[in-house]
Amino acid sequence: MANNNLDVFIISDCTGKTAKNLMESTAGQFPDYELKMKTFTFVRSIEKIEEILMEAKEVNAIIAYTFVKTKMRNFLNETAEKYNLEYINMMEKPLNIVAKRLGKQPKQQFALKYQLDEAYFDRIEAMEFTLKFDDLNESKGIAEADIVLVGVSRTSKTPLSVHLSYLGYKTANVPLVPEVEVHPAVLENNNNKVVGLTIDPKLLNGIRIERLKKMGLGDDATYAAKERIEEEFEYADSIMKKIGCPIIDVTDKNIEETAIEVLSYFKD
Known part of the structure; x- marks a missing residue:
């Protein structure tokens, strides 16, 4: 990979807009460098995560992701570590903070906001x-x-x-x-x-x-x-x-x- 290029894989169980917007804002702080972003939307299976991370391993991509299901977040974390990939979990901390303040656990259902069926x-x-x-x-x-x-x-x-x-x-x-x-x-x-x-x-x-x-x-x-x-x-x-x-x-x-x-x- 060239020194002025960096691959970023954005993975989401929905549209991926949240992670993409944040990474684009990050990229704007490095105008002399190119962050090549590849987005994977509506990822709903462990098998698909595995497939994407294998591809990411080939280019040593940074992983930015949003998953509502704990199982999928845990699998991605473990697999990324196995492949020595850096990853950013953009959903876990907001979920944990809100859940703690409310004293409730999140529903862990895909895209409730958009009511996708x-x-x-x-x-x-x-x-x-x-x-x-x-x-x-x-x-x-x-x-x-x-x-x-x-x-x-x-x-x-x-x-x-x-x-x-x-x-x-x-x-x-x-x-x-x-x-x-x-x-x-x-x-x-x-x-x-x-x-x-x-x-x-x-x-x-x-x-x-x-x-x-x-x-x-x-x-x-x-x-x-x-x-x-x-x-x-x-x-x-x-x-x-x-x-x-x-x-x-x-x-x-x-x-x-x-x-x-x-x-x-x-x-x-």
Whole structure:
């Protein structure tokens, strides 16, 4: 490790903001040096702590952590000492002082302030999944998704996918482009998870022209040409017909309205 660099691993059973803010304030006192911070959030298992500390050992990182559970704090302390790592327990002293003054023991429950529950973590997982498989024609995303959206470019696939993920649904979206062969998994449509999106061609033409302007390109590009849009619609219609999936017209619909319609196909 270079003399002017220092690795700091921030570990927390919640967001890690407390430890991160304190370490950033500390770093500000050493402007000529770089404190490289790596944050590990929502760490809830002994196994994960072990994995992180093994990584920390490779770079001799300082450990700054906040855990509400005594068992996890003790394990981290013992393991850090075993690896000769310096560590800062940012939760224990405040907990002990308050507990002593109140004459009560802390509940040792994760993130009571934020009321995080299983549904919250499911939603975060869905959102991460959706961003990872945005606009991809790839087997893993199609196989693991709860919902797969297909359609030509600019039919609101991405914003709709993000909204559905916020509702807790892992959503993949696949662009339908004449020059690109659709993945067989989309055509197979296992579990009937594919939903097609379409839009009024004239509206799409206007949307694409505006998109080109924002990109600094002329509105006469092939992307916005009426002939090209007609070609894409013919191709998309043929694919969606082959799949046999429901098709939603997103013209003049907001994302919330379209999401409700999408989810109506997945009700028991």
